[in-house]
Amino acid sequence: MSTLRVVLDQVGSAQPSGIGRYALELTRALIETAPRGVGVSGIVASSPDEEYRRIAQELPGLASLHKSSLDRRQLAAAWQHGFTRLPGNGMVHAPSLLAPLYNHDRLNNPGEQFVVTVHEATPWTHPETLAPRAVAWHKAMARRAQRYADAVVVPTHAVAEELAEAVDFGERIRVIAGAVSSELTVPHDVDARAQALGLPERYVLAVGPLEKRKGIPDLLWAMGDVHAPDVPLVLVGVGDVDIEQLEHQAHLDAGRVIALGTLPDADLAVAYARASVVVVPSISEGFGLPALEAMGLGAPVVHSDAPALLEVCADAGLIVPRLDAAGYPRRLADAIQSVLDDDALATQLSVRGRDRARAYNWRDSAEKTWQLHADL
Known part of the structure; x- marks a missing residue:
């Protein structure tokens, strides 16, 4: 054998x-x-x-x-x-x-x-x-x-x-x-888990470590931009960080960032499914699993133009060019706002995302x- x-x-x-x-x-x-x-x-x-x-x-x-x-x-x-x-x-x-x-x-x-x-x-x-x-x-x-x-x-x-x-x-x-993991499915007790996690009614979600290559620092700056929507930012997987310091550095009001650490699959699925928009702002990426996970659970996705993300997401997400580093946070803010302001766009991204996720x-x-x- x-x-x-x-x-x-x-x-x-x-x-x-x-x-x-x-x-x-x-x-x-x-x-x-x-x-x-x-x-x-x-x-x-x-x-x-x-x-x-x-x-x-x-x-x-x-x-x-x-x-x-x-x-x-x-x-x-x-x-x-x-x-x-x-x-x-x-x-x-x-x-x-x-x-x-x-x-x-x-x-x-x-x-x-x-x-x-x-x-x-x-x-x-x-x-x-x-x-x-x-x-x-x-x-x-x-x-x-x-x-x-x-x-x-x-x-x-x-x-x-x-x-x-x-x-x-x-x-x-x-x-x-x-x-996507076969275990990442929405559980039956969605409301109870969302309440236990402290998820607000509307929020922007990002999943990944607080690393420059993953673009989370850029997203924090984007949420502090004058063009940014006035909704909380939920971070999953950022590790043990000083949230108050992050908010201060990004000129965000206290309580604007909710850090949930690493979540079990059932809670992560709830966080994705309830998100108003999921942002994958990677500067460098190999695959972009959070984008695919979010799409599979019906969340509209905003992502950078990192080549791997363009390949994996195809036309199922809203693309934000990285271009010059200084202007990237504002472009992220504008893209997030456009999804939150346009229900038809959010629905379109959700439908396209589910279809795209089935290809993997x-x-x-x-x-x-x-x-x-x-x-x-």
């Missing part, structure tokens, strides 16, 4: 990162669509027992789980410097650049193959928006992938083009998009992944 070994990076966390959620959904779909006679096993960094139990619960069809003796940080350093050997052999699929890459002979042993995933080209296109250590690690692992990976998966053609300009992967790049699903992603390994 052949086995596809998947690196389950951050999958067992109580609140998985974006890569953790991607790895979980893809692995679940890979198990469901596995060809006859092929199993799916996992590779995971040393973790607390509750994380192993969570993996077993979330992925009941997993054939086996290889538990490294190294924690994630140690494993990342070891794999970066070439200490990569794993028990057994066969296909390895890494849902990120965290991969045990080494020199191998695929021509004489076609079952031994390594595929990695690069979610965005930000370390090369906008390195100033990331921590220097993160930039260095991504570039180092990309160099190992250039030498040893048999294929490189990217989520959009936009990332494929940007990455190709930075690293010569030849013909090894394959575009396979992600999708995890089964399709998994089938394309299996085909990639078959092609190798």
Whole structure:
């Protein structure tokens, strides 16, 4: 029996990162669509027992789980410097650049193959928006992938083009998009959850970390602009921040920003579904999952003209050019106001968004992944 070994990076966390959620959904779909006679096993960094139990619960069809003796940080350093050997052999699929890459002979042993995933080209296109250590690690692992990976998966053609300009992967790049989590659905107790979250009747929503590359600082400035609508801004996923300081810096009245931290899927779905408009103001983006999540739940979306967002959203969102940085917040403010003032436009965006979101699903992603390994 052949086995596809998947690196389950951050999958067992109580609140998985974006890569953790991607790895979980893809692995679940890979198990469901596995060809006859092929199993799916996992590779995971040393973790607390509750994380192993969570993996077993979330992925009941997993054939086996290889538990490294190294924690994630140690494993990342070891794999970066070439200490990569794993028990057994066969296909390895890494849902990120965290991969045990080494020199191998695929021509004489076609079952031994390594595929990695690069979610965005930000370390090369906008390195100033990331921590220097993160930039260095991504570039180092990309160099190992250039030498040893048999294929490189990217989520959009936009990332494929940007990455190709930075690293010569030849013909090894394959575009396979992600999708919205199967668990992101509106629960039956919508009103109770909205009240518990403190969601106002009308609000602008943004989902993502408070990072320059994600454009959240620009959105804060936009909400403080004289052209901005007088509605609250709800932020999800910004982490532990001083909201009063953010409001003061952006010249916003006290109480104008509501920070909800990281939310479970049911609460996140409610936040999306109740939003008057969802803004995805990314300066640099690889896929733009919040835009697709919002569209799938019927929220009108305003987004930047980052190439990946233009590709994923097509004509289903209202586009705001980034152009000059100084004028970007005001353009965001104008776009948000136009959606809030025009019910017909909001409805049109909602309908288009739902249609666009249906074009992406995890089964399709998994089938394309299996085909990639078959092609190798």
